[in-house]
Amino acid sequence: MEISFQINGENRSVQVEDENTPLLWVVRDVLDLKGTKFGCGKAACGACTLHVDGEAVRSCSYAVKFAKGKNIVTIEGLGTPERPHPVQQAWVEEIVPQCGYCQPGFMMATAALLSKNDHPTDEEIDANIINVCRCATYYRMRKAIHRAAELTRETNLQSTENS
């Protein structure tokens, strides 16, 4: 069957044999966007986190049929080196990644958090960001999340002033 959705700003249609195929594999293997990672396939680690209509979703546990007509954003669509998302900007500033494999999932979860709350407390970060990082880069991630929040507030302020 054919399923259409918007991904990273583009309208795409994919042919799938099995409408229950996890969105993760469609994104990675059909659309060739490899930034969204497979870690466990059980919605436990969060490496496959992307956005569906602005909400963080673990794509290994999200049947592609549910994506029909939705707006999907992956790490590739979050920002670019030229125009980084505040979360990516902060991740670069704080030099967060080590092996880097889990980082897109963390950044997508963080971006979802900041879109709803641009001034999270440590407790809110703890409750919201529950992905798994084996290199245990959590210490820098926390700093980066606070920094990204700061950048987000600056951006929000500018857009308020400009409007």
Next chain:
Amino acid sequence: MLFIGLIASVIFMESNEVASMKKYKPLERDSNITTEKAYDQVMQVLMHPRCMNCHPTDNVPKQGDERHPHYFDMARGENDKGFSATKCAACHQEENNDYSGVPGASHWALAPASMGWQGLSKTEIAKRLLNPSTNGGKSHEELVEHMTEDELVLWAWDPGIDANGQPREVPPVSEENFKIAVKKWFDEGAIIPSEK
């Protein structure tokens, strides 16, 4: 697609058979039950982990038949739906996911805190259930509708497979008999029998 449905149904059939043979006596369809028995059957379902796990009194959803706290310290969060970046819906979709073993149903969320049942007695649960100030202002009619038609409630009889591919246990009363019991109990005034 066809084969997945096929496999899934084979697994379910086998498992339900196994589960019911091992743990429960299959209940005959029984409309002529007493109000006490109806109450008892309703309570057996409400107190089963499939229902109770999402009616916590400590804001922490539970998982599994042994009711362990939800892994990764998931908690009630905002509006019973988890946290901004980690809503229940980040993992739980409209239906069970057989690939991940994550259960799903319409409007997956915790029951409101006022409907926390865990650790309460049958009588206390029934009181909370019937009291409009704790049950979200529901009348008896609305309660019957909620308990017999809400997809999230009925999920208990279609709970899917877990992360290891093992089928989840269903409540000890069949869906059909539960619905009969709910109607019977409410029809007869939803009287809470005194505890023995």
Next chain:
Amino acid sequence: MAKKRVSRRKFLVRGALGTVGVLALGTYVFRGSIRRVIAKKLNSADAPYMGDTSTPLIWFEITDDNQIILYSPKVEMGQGTFTGLAQLAAEELEVDVSQIKVVHAPSATGNMDGFATGGSTSISALWVPLRELAATMREMLLIKAAEKWKVDRDKIRFSEGSFYLGENTMTFAEVTNGVSEWEIPDTPELKPTSEMKWVGKPVPRVDLKDKVFGAPIFGMDASLPNMLFGSVVRPSKIGSTFKNATFSEAEKMPGVIKIVLEKDFVGVVAKSYQEAENAKLAIEVEWETGEDWNTSAIKSMLTVGKGKPFTIQKEGDVEDVFESTEVIVSEYWSPIGAHAQLEPNGALAHVEEDKATIYMSTQVVKITRDEIADRLGKDKNQVNIVPTFLGGGFGRRLHTPNGIQAALMSKAVGRPVKCFFSRKEEFQNDTFRPPTHHVLKARLNDIGAIEAFEHNVSSGDVAFGSPMVPSIAEPILGADLGAWRGGMVQYGAIPNYQAVSWRIKLPFATSWWRSLGLLANTFAIESFMDELAVKTGKDPAQFRLEHIQKDDRGDRLSSVIKAVVEKSNYKDAVVKERAMGFAASTDASTPCAQVVEVSITDEEIKVHKVFCAMDPGLVVNPDQVRAQCEGAIIMGMSAALFEKMEVEKGELTPTIYGPYQMALMKHAPKEIDITLLQGSETPGAVGEPPLGPIGAAIANAVFRLTGKRLREMPLQHYLNS
């Protein structure tokens, strides 16, 4: 200055259009023979790594746009090695770090590390050879530039990848144009550390942008046109040997291209990942299995006194002291640990008639190439392993025979096949950190000094049984060098001490896990040291200082202890329901001391602050050394507090994150204070040493809060049991 110069014959230059390469064929690293390793081992508490005496080779390439590509024989698994190597190369090439691009060397380039990437050795091992190569290449280019300009080379200046003569400039790339023959000079003098521009600077990771913007750099991300997906049926039960499989149903499943039956496995090749996984469920495999193991059977097997003992350290005569006086004895245990790296093992293989190409995350490029070539019946030179960035290593990829399975499936279907583990398969087929049992004995004299100290550790294999340590070496080595890592007594002022390693072969695979035995051994030794300090009533840090010998090694250990005490304002007291815990370790010559600030609320151990002082010698990149400390501390905390594999009905369990509890954001300390000391002119181990003290430091703090001595990890699990 540089004594071990690269001699001319060790260079090979390959000139292509606009490129020049320098390939060193030296024997620089791991040159020590097995016997020399042993000699070193017996003389010090060092934990040297041994290899097969072959060497890492390094290859530079200069591109037309004047970028310098460094083909690294070491893989990047997060430890920051690529960044450090770029800094070392930039130093002698006199270029900006940004001009150097570090890539993984495919095995076909000829530069492979004969050993592995692991053991916190990458920077220390390449510290001299890489700079010598870079300096030599710079010199070669300079000679050529002088020839082209027909001037004396002394007149030419160079910086940022270009040569300057008056108004004229020539980039490195331009120098290489049209050159077919190169003169190979003697290696120039290397820059003294004091003149270094890049070494010692917190240069941002060279792979930072790729990792922040989602570039497809990992083994899992590899893809080729026409690629299919493979999946191998892996056993759940310990000790399973593949016998046979029936798969007529699986063959008919959607998307299935072929079921591949080999002598030791069965796999399915399908059009998509999910179709391969679905079909796999329909394959019935006959396994030959052994006993139904459980945790308690494993634990009872693993007991000091059982198996083969080997004395790894002996000073004075502990037996003599223990015979005649009262002895303090304590036992400690550590559980089976899983690697749990986020990227599952896997490979993309493309086997063709005359060659095979395998893209994968591996820490052992050469061993993997040789194994695959052997199984395919191909010449080694026909097999090209293309290493990718690793989504975590931690020792999990120090044997990657799964490349063979991908290769055989590719061969069977004549197309590229990508195949990787499911998470459950990762957890059940891991090469685990072995569980350990420790018996510690000591005698305190009248003035509260240790007169005799003994550490016995019983452990499953770490290095033994690994393809990197040939079995022929086992009798020579005697004790498993991985298992006893961190197991020696670092307090040389104790008059009588010894350490004994007991070897037990467990029924499941055990192997290298970041820091090897360090975590468990330090937990045992430093908890016991704390017990002794408590008995004497002395300050725990002071108590350790009193037992450290006066030599270079001892002085460095003393220095980190003093530094962390000062920085943390360490007090052996409970203040505002928080206690401080102290521990120290020495790993591969790098001493590390830590103080943790801990509280217990609602029966949960909470680590608020960690102070860490470490002396890894010369620091190439202080930011990355700090990152390694932060990560190792939290990973060590995770293992010490939460992690535990069990054996039930013959299966290793749990099989998923969550049930296999690991530290999350909420558990990470809000404050990590790192002090780096430099007690050596050369770089030492970084990535593993800071994992040592954390477990004991937390347990020691818990003792102060509860009066309960936790003798078994994971600590959170045993706090209330």
